[in-house]
């Protein structure tokens with residue numbers, strides 16, 4: 001799904017918040033200090049998104065591959081996610097924001113899962129900025145889960161295998177009902193998706209920024225929106241108006 005409401009402004013911005021570890025090690029600090037500092041950038045970014053009037057903000061907080069990291073780093077990150085939600089939830093709820101988690105719930109600790117689900121539950125009727133947090137998220141795992149769901153429906157006779165199309169697959173992803181991201185921002189200078197929204201990003205505009213995530217600012221967010229406004233999206237078509245085309 002793509003919104004064409006205002007072609008110069010993204011409806012959905014998704015961010016790969018990368019570079020916390022490098023921010024810390026560049027200062028001779030342990031990686032966890034980079035993650036702590038990164039939480040402040042998350043707060044600034046949610047506020048920037050709210051003020052910019054975009055409808056959806058997706059934040060990649062922890063990937064299904066990040067379990068490979070040292071145990072104490074993983075538990076520190078999970079703790080930071082829970083604390084962030086506990087601290088901000090009432091305030092975000094008062095601002096009419098909606099929270100949603102994408103990613104595999106199984107395997108998450110009860111504390112972080114409890115915080116994420118409580119946030120989803122409390123804000124489910126809100127109509128302001130929709131904040132999607134990707135935790136234990138990986139695109140390949142998400143697509144595989146969608147395939148399992150569709151296979152079950154086919155075996156149960158609820159759908160025929162021949163009916164399976166792009167819309168049915170989209171509808172079984174964690175992001176069902178959420179428009180595809182118009183703009184994906186990645187900080188830290190890396191230029192890859194790292195298993196983030198690979199199905200949904202088919203026609204996303206990508207903006208790679210050299211800054212490390214803890215340095216990400218409101219100005220950088222606004223500059224990424226301006227960069228987006230300068231892009232020409234074609235979705236496989238041509239950008240000339242149809243009336244300018246002559247028959248051959």
Ligand code: IPE
Pocket residue numbers: 017018019020021022023061062063066077188213
């Ligand atoms: C992003 O920063 C945060 C998570 C992946 C949880 P990193 O921790 O990946 O920071 P770098 O890439 O090592 O600098």
Ligand code: IPE
Pocket residue numbers: 016017018019060061062063066190192194
């Ligand atoms: C992607 O960053 C995951 C998040 C930002 C949560 P990584 O740091 O895990 O990605 P790679 O390993 O550099 O590709």
Ligand code: MG
Pocket residue numbers: 018019020
């Ligand atoms: Mg990284």
